[in-house]
Amino acid sequence: MYIKKLNIGNVELENNILLAPMAGVTDLSFRKICKKYGNPGLVCTEMISSKGLYYNDKKTEQFLELNEEKRPIAIQIFGSDSEVMGEATKKVESYADIIDINMGCPAPKVVKNGDGSKLLLNLELIYKIVKQTVKSTDKPVTVKIRTGWDAENIVAVEAAKAIEDAGAKAITVHGRTREQYYSGQVNLDLIKKVKETVKIPVIGNGDIKSASDAIKMFEYTGVDGIMIGRGILGEPWKIGDIISELQGNTDIKDKTPMEKFEIIKEHLELEIKEKGEYVGIREMRKHICWYLKNLKDSSKVRQIVNQLEIKEEVIKTLEEYFNSI
Ligand SMILES: Cc1cc2nc3c(=O)[nH]c(=O)nc-3n(C[C@H](O)[C@H](O)[C@H](O)COP(=O)(O)O)c2cc1C
CATH class of the missing domain: 1.10.1200.80 (Putative flavin oxidoreducatase; domain 2)
Known part of the structure; x- marks a missing residue:
């Protein structure tokens, strides 16, 4: 009932439980382990700087190591210059099945350059970046956002509309503002509103650690899929357990x-x-x-x-x- 195939543009995901991108965590070896033991519908690279790609920075290019990796895979890029994002997209698109744009990172070193979640303060720029990225590739483009910059600047619905209008094929919403970082409650009402507003698939994200958390996200918001990050640290098989439980298996055994x-x-x-x-x-x-x-x-x-x-x-x-x- 909850577990379904999910189409993102022309890419069909085997299931709708996705592994969240996590810088410093979801490198090639961790993604391989997660796929082998948990089989998420999609995995994503750590976020990659569009400027680093644009200037052929060797260290940045290391993130493109996708050796023998089972497909599909999303490559996530970040940046706030639409031209640079477009050029970076051209460089990575042959490696990826999906290009994801980061509009949620709260880290000071990222937002001080106007990147990541800082973009949520500029809807026109969001539109421009997505449009240019979409123009630069035949692969589906997706965007990952937070609900807004802070409590005074909640923009999830408006941002989602701009993202859809610019041609993105799915949106992931982490239900917190930048100001909240990882504290406070995930705002399921806003995720629900985004789902009710756009026609492209919406993925709900934030604090999902168990099958019951997953059910709550699906039931409350009506999202098409969910994304799990911190809940699988130290348990890379957990997405598989959650999928199995959502499919009705009541006898899931802990790993010995x-x-x-x-x-x-x-x-x-x-x-x-x-x-x-x-x-x-x-x-x-x-x-x-x-x-x-x-x-x-x-x-x-x-x-x-x-x-x-x-x-x-x-x-x-x-x-x-x-x-x-
Ligand atoms: C260590 C760490 C690194 C992260 N790096 C990224 C990243 O590179 N790109 C991104 O979009 N989100 C990043 N995130 C955010 C997660 O993808 C996710 O949105 C967030 O952790 C909320 O989901 P969760 O409660 O399931 O962990 C990171 C989170 C953590 C904890």
Whole structure:
């Protein structure tokens, strides 16, 4: 009843539960693990600077590593210069199935340049950027927004209209303002209003951590799909569990500690393969902390792993821990 295929332009998603883009988290190896164990309908890269792409910045281009990745995939770009966004789109479109534009990032270093959620203060510019991006590619363009800049500037509905008029094929709404960052309640009323206003698919986002949260989002707002971010940290299989529960399965079993250990090892191998041991191990530290968070007596092992630099040592330490619980 809730789980459906979702069409975004000419791209058909197998299901309507999407993995949220998260800078510093949803890199290639994490997306691969999420797809293998949770099968979200769509995954998205971390946000990529349109200026970095435009100026051929090598570090920026690393985000385009999509090696052997199962499709479909969305590439998310950010920026506030419509011409640069158009040119960046031309550079990435051959890698992507969908181009997503970030209009929600609250980070000071992003908004100080007029990018991310700062765009919500300028509806004309929103229209112009989406229009130029759409013009630059045959791939469907989608946009991810917040509800507004702050409580005095709630623009979700007007922004959604501008985005649809400019030719975007779907909108994701994180139900908070920029000012709220990640605190306070997600505003489901505004997500509902956006859904009632536009004809293109609307994806609801914010604080979905369980099947019951997902049902609440679907029932209250009528959205076509949902997007989950922080709720899967340390549990990259969780989207699969939520899909299964929404399909009526009442017997979803938690992963055993040993199953978790196997997934951590696989994730670690991928991360090292993609980024090398030095960076890969450091990237994995936060993931390992999330994986171990709710396991018995894990605080000490988390501290130890945070100091380790060699793959074999990390695995040995985790093996001893998992054997002990
Ligand atoms: C660490 C982190 C990084 C994020 N990076 C991005 C990003 O690159 N692009 C984006 O559109 N949203 C980004 N977000 C926002 C999420 O995609 C999502 O909208 C938000 O976390 C709310 O959903 P959730 O409650 O399911 O996590 C990020 C969030 C977090 C926690």
